[in-house]
Amino acid sequence: MAGGDPHAVAAADLPRLRLPYVDGLITIDRVRRTPGSPVCPVPAGDPSAGHQVTRVEFVAADPGQAARTAVALVETADLTAVAVHARFAPVVSTALAVCFAGRLHDARTARGLASRVVVADHRPELAGAAAGAAASGSLVRLPHIVAVHHWPDGERGPQGGPKGSAGVTDRVVWEIMSAAQHRAWLGGLLGPAGDALEHHLGGLLVLAGLVRARWAQVPRHDEVLQALRGGPLTIGAVYRHPGLLLAVAAALGDREA
Numbered sequence: 001m002a003g004g005d006p007h008a009v010a011a012a013d014l015p016r017l018r019l020p021y022v023d024g025l026i027t028i029d030r031v032r033r034t035p036g037s038p039v040c041p042v043p044a045g046d047p048s049a050g051h052q053v054t055r056v057e058f059v060a061a062d063p064g065q066a067a068r069t070a071v072a073l074v075e076t077a078d079l080t081a082v083a084v085h086a087r088f089a090p091v092v093s094t095a096l097a098v099c100f101a102g103r104l105h106d107a108r109t110a111r112g113l114a115s116r117v118v119v120a121d122h123r124p125e126l127a128g129a130a131a132g133a134a135a136s137g138s139l140v141r142l143p144h145i146v147a148v149h150h151w152p153d154g155e156r157g158p159q160g161g162p163k164g165s166a167g168v169t170d171r172v173v174w175e176i177m178s179a180a181q182h183r184a185w186l187g188g189l190l191g192p193a194g195d196a197l198e199h200h201l202g203g204l205l206v207l208a209g210l211v212r213a214r215w216a217q218v219p220r221h222d223e224v225l226q227a228l229r230g231g232p233l234t235i236g237a238v239y240r241h242p243g244l245l246l247a248v249a250a251a252l253g254d255r256e257a
Contacts, residue, residue: 006103007234011150014095015056019085023063025070026083026094028101029055056098058085067124067139067176074116080105084120084176093171097121100146100173114181120174138179143172143201144235145208168212170205191239196246203249208233210252219251220244 019026061069063086070082081101085094101119108115126139150167177185191197210218211225211233218224227241238245 005232006100006107007145007232008147008149009096009099009103011148014092014099014148017056017091017095017098019058019094020060021087022060023066023087024058024060024085025066025073026085026098027055027057027059027073027077027079028081028083028098029057029077030080030102054080054102067118067120067126070118071139071176071178074118079116081117081119084118084122084124086120086122089121094121096146096148096171097173100144104144104175114184118176120176123172123174124176126176140177140179140182142175142177142182142185142235143197144175145205145233146171146173147208147212147232168209170208172201172205186239189239190242192242192246196242197235197238200246200249203252204233204238204245206252207245207249219248224248 017026061084066084070084073079074082081098081104083094083097083101085097097119101117104119105115105117108117120141123143124141126141148169148171150169207218207224211228223244227244228237231237233245
């Protein structure tokens with residue numbers, strides 16, 4: 001779960017998880033193995049001393065309180081990330097959420113940002129809050145567009161990221177933040193108004209695929225490419241250019257995200 005763009009994931013890199021059919025939390029903890037470490041210790045002189053391992057564990061949780069519990073747990077237990085799991089979530093959605101959480105943690109750590117991450121493998125209900133809007137209790141849900149790359153030969157590019165063109169599926173992974181974390185993430189940006197982001201999320205997924213394929217038929221093509229600076233469509237870009245990108249998503253038509 002390390003290296004590369006967190007918004008581009010190789011399908012072969014998704015973890016294989018075996019979870020009970022219950023709602024709960026998946027804790028993700030990076031541990032450096034040393035002779036004196038409280039978990040995963042190694043004997044003095046062992047070649048694996050100093051290596052980092054990832055511990056993934058599951059604990060059942062009340063779905064009505066899972067988001068709030070996860071946000072508190074990732075800080076108090078000093079975890080790398082926590083994924084909120086719904087028993088009805090497809091296995092691939094859960095695996096993607098776990099993988100993305102680790103990569104997002106790494107990307108933010110490299111940028112010197114707060115890096116404790118909470119994600120969900122489904123759209124979390126936060127007392128009626130829309131994406132990017134604080135609910136009662138000051139939690140915010142934020143959708144990230146993640147490209148899952150599939151190719152049969154397992155080819156990889158630099159840092160383990162996808163190499164070349166292949167079958168790609170654009171998926172949504174939801175992040176859960178406190179209101180304070182969300183304000184810090186915004187960095188002064190206003191972003192989309194109200195529930196506009198969630199309303200056009202399906203159209204944004206379509207746009208993400210068209211941008212990656214470099215289709216000239218994208219509405220307002222030159223403006224979109226200039227706004228994205230040659231990169232992929234991310235939710236961060238939507239927050240920087242909400243009027244343009246949400247209008248294009250609406251023009252493309254929405255489908256269920």
